Amino acid sequence: MNTEPKTSTKVISFIVATCIALYILFPFYLVVVNACKAPMYITESPVSMNGVSISQLFSNLNDVIHNVHFQFWYAFGSSVVITVVSLVLLALFGGMAAWVICRNKTVWSTVIYFAFISSMIIPFQAVMLALISTFRDAGNFVGIAMLRSIPGTIFAYCGFGGAMTVFILNGFIKGIPYELEEAASIDGCPPEQIFFRVILPLLKPVIVTVSILNGMWIWNDYLLPSLLLGSNSAVKTLPVAIQSFVGSFVTQWNLILAAALLTITPMVIIFLFAQKQIIAGMVDGAIK
Amino acid sequence: MNENTSGKRVTSIACLVAGVVCLVMALYLDFMAGKDLDIFFLGFKLSGIRGAALVVGALLVLAGLYNYPTETHHRNIINFIFLFPLLFTFAVTVIIPLILGIGYSFTDWDGIRIKEFVGLSNYARAIHQPAFIYSILLTAGFVIVNMILVNVVAFLLALLCSSKLRGVGFFRAAYFLPNLIGGIVLGYIWQFAFSKVLVNFTGALFNYPYSILSDTKLAFMGIIVVYVWQYAGYIMLIYITGLNTVPREVIEAAAIDGANAVDTLFRIKIPMIASTITICSFLTLTNAFKMFDVNLALTGGNGTVTDFMGSRLTNGTEMLALNIYTTAINQNDYSLGQAKAVMFFIILTAVSILQVKVTSSREVEA
Known part of the structure; x- marks a missing residue:
């Protein structure tokens, strides 16, 4: 019986899945990239890698961590x-x-x-x-x-x-x-x-x-x-x-996104380590 | 054995007595605290330790009960001690505020004290407020659109992820990822994406160089996009589990009988996961109803509606949950906010009971 899908179907579904994944992960890319930029580069080109530097990331993170409103x-x-x-x-x-x-x-x-x-x-x-x-x-x-x-x-x-x-x-x-x-x-x-x-x-x-x-x-x-x-x-x-x-700080997007990066990172790290348990737990909890 | 029991009895009774003394003292101080009558004991201001005395007293009473030497009632005492912590927190945080809240909605409560009973006038005020009616309709629209969109998108993703696909584990994890992140952070990330990134594209393609968040209708669609983006991955996981319960033999048998992929999907897979559809539509319904964080962070409820029931509104993207919050916290009108909250509770309960009845009656037919 023909239960094995054709190669063309496989390739198409792989391409579709990749496109969706790119769309879903794109906002995360924006966060990471723009948290590494100075404000002028964000206004200039928020999508490109222009102006990305690790030292800028550390300076943004430093500003966020020591901000009196954030602490x-x-x-x-x-x-x-x-x-x-x-x-x-x-x-x-x-x-x-x-x-x-x-x-x-x-x-x-x-x-x-x-x-x-x-x-x-x-x-x-x-x-x-x-x-x-x-x-x-x-x-x-x-x-x-x-x-x-x-x-x-x-x-x-x-x-x-x-x-x-x-x-x-x-x-x-x-x-x-x-x-x-x-x-x-x-x-x-x-x-x-x-x-x-x-x-x-x-x-x-x-x-x-x-x-x-x-x-x-x-x-x-x-x-x-x-x-x-x-x-x-x-x-x-x-x-x-x-x-x-x-x-x-409504306008300083480099700092806001650096703060977002700081908040997201612990969750993502835990998810990478305990992916199976988290996915199984979320599903079990919903079904019961 | 006998000595052991009598020893236990002494400690138990000592604990009980000390506990009751602590509780009585704490309560006495509680009542005195309002009257500026401070009692000093060995130089300590006793009212400062009344909280600690209450906790210690309660623990001592529980310890005394636990050690009380009785064969017949021991099981009951344990049952009480085991149930007490959760029931106590549950009563203080859910039951008492719920009852008080319903009561407050009939008064002129300002968040601190009540002057008089006002009957149904808070409810009447709420119903005559165009902004409130608008947010009910907006929420209803949001819930309907979201229930359909999230379920359809999630189901399609589930079909994709349960087919033979290379790297399926990665895709599942990637689709689920947005669900890990709280609505506040998500809202700001998307605010950036809409007002700093998407602007460049709409400016170049449609000659529309404004953020879509500044237009009420587009901003509403923006909220839907963000919500589907966040939620579809989670619902997808539940659909995948449902699809995996469809026996392989049934699908193979259908294929032998000449069913094509579309027939298999509509005649076999969908009817067989009817209970999963019930769960997913219930989850999407209640969660869309209670949506708050994304709304607050993405648009703050702002948006202009030029004419609704004859008045101009500035809360063009404000859903019910946010409307209740702004009424009480920002406009400081607690009794009105509480009346709206009670109506919100009734609507949500009615709609979810109706939804479960409708979808589960379908289940039986299938």
Whole structure:
């Protein structure tokens, strides 16, 4: 049977695929090339390699990193801390909650589960305004700063990421045979140790999936940190810092694109190393 | 064994008592803090540590509960401790603000305090605002165009990437790459591409030496281009997974029966991935609805509409999500913004339930 496509079809589809790839990657080329130029070369010819020099790249990067509105290292550090701590807490608390919900078939566990599931449709815009005031009032009341603080932002991410995390983990825990837990229980293992010694190690692959989905969202998120941290605050995440930097430098494209390059690079490096896991994680998360 | 249990009981009760003392003290200080009555203890201002006392108290209570020696209730205590952290954050960040927010939309809330209950007047104000109606229509148009475009483009890319193609891994990764980057950065990159690079081409080819972002209609198309560029690669991945589930034997059998490529595509592949189509259209629908970052960074919602419902608008490219944000944050009209947000929530819920019903009824037929 003729299931093997003809050579001409193969060549044509290869050419088409290459053209699309060029189109998709072109903006990235623009970023890299123009981050290496002085402003006059950008106005002259933004597409060509004219005026590209490594020393200009370093001078642009240096300007960006030490800019008072951007404060790259500080923003980068805040972004890393917020993302990593939120991911760890979401995986741990999410796993604990999903396990309890999955293994207790009572009225309250069903209610909690459906509360989580139905909350996934709520758009952030519907809660964001009241969220600011709740955080402000609760923070003032108990004497813990919830706004303009990293712990407050992490707290918010645990709340907003919880639903999807529980949903995906719950689906996975359902597939773990209950006999495993019964056996451990008969051997005298208390329930908390069943979770930490038996269930949690089995959850590893799905925790990777969940962390990729949550990680991409938290790292790139702009609206939540911009509202909770405020755009003039000392604590900023990278997207918030980029926004306030561009707001003050609308015309200096060499600096804006250098800032974009700085923000993109960590993501691209992680993607190059963990391509398979990221692609698989994004697809799994959507299908479940 | 007995001694062990009684030892445990002592620590457990000690933890519980200390925890409750901490909590009560923290709460007492919370209520006193507003009244400028500071209590000093060994030279420390106690109101400064009331937050820490609350956290420590809560942890002590949890530790006390955990160590409490009981056979019958141990499982329930563990269930409570395991559920507590996530449920607590979830309640404080989602449930309470949602309920408060819906309540605030019926008052003259200004972001800090409420003076009076105003009934439905915020909703009435929203409906009579041409800019708001305009952004609803714009969002609807954007969602429809995007659902079709993203799905068609992504499906074609998926067909391309699941055929026998040299370097298919590279192409998949390249098409997915834009999805890694946040909307704010993307918006600025494309702003550069449109207003500094594309200008040279349109100037030379069509004698149109202006940025397409300065024209409202073209800028709207620009947003669509950027969004499809960002999103198609992700949806493509889901379609590839769907296409891989179509059994090879079925396609071969069809080929033996004389089906050509087009027949195979429309009669076999598309009906067999109906559930994937449901997922993808749901994802594109909800995400296009909530689109915010690209809108903010690319055009900021600017654009002139000379006559809409008899008034001149300056928010020609402003989608709903951005409209809510500007109403509340920039124009400082929190109660109006909150009323719009509630309407946004209702529209989104209704549309997505409808969409799932429609596409999944198709699934059954297929």
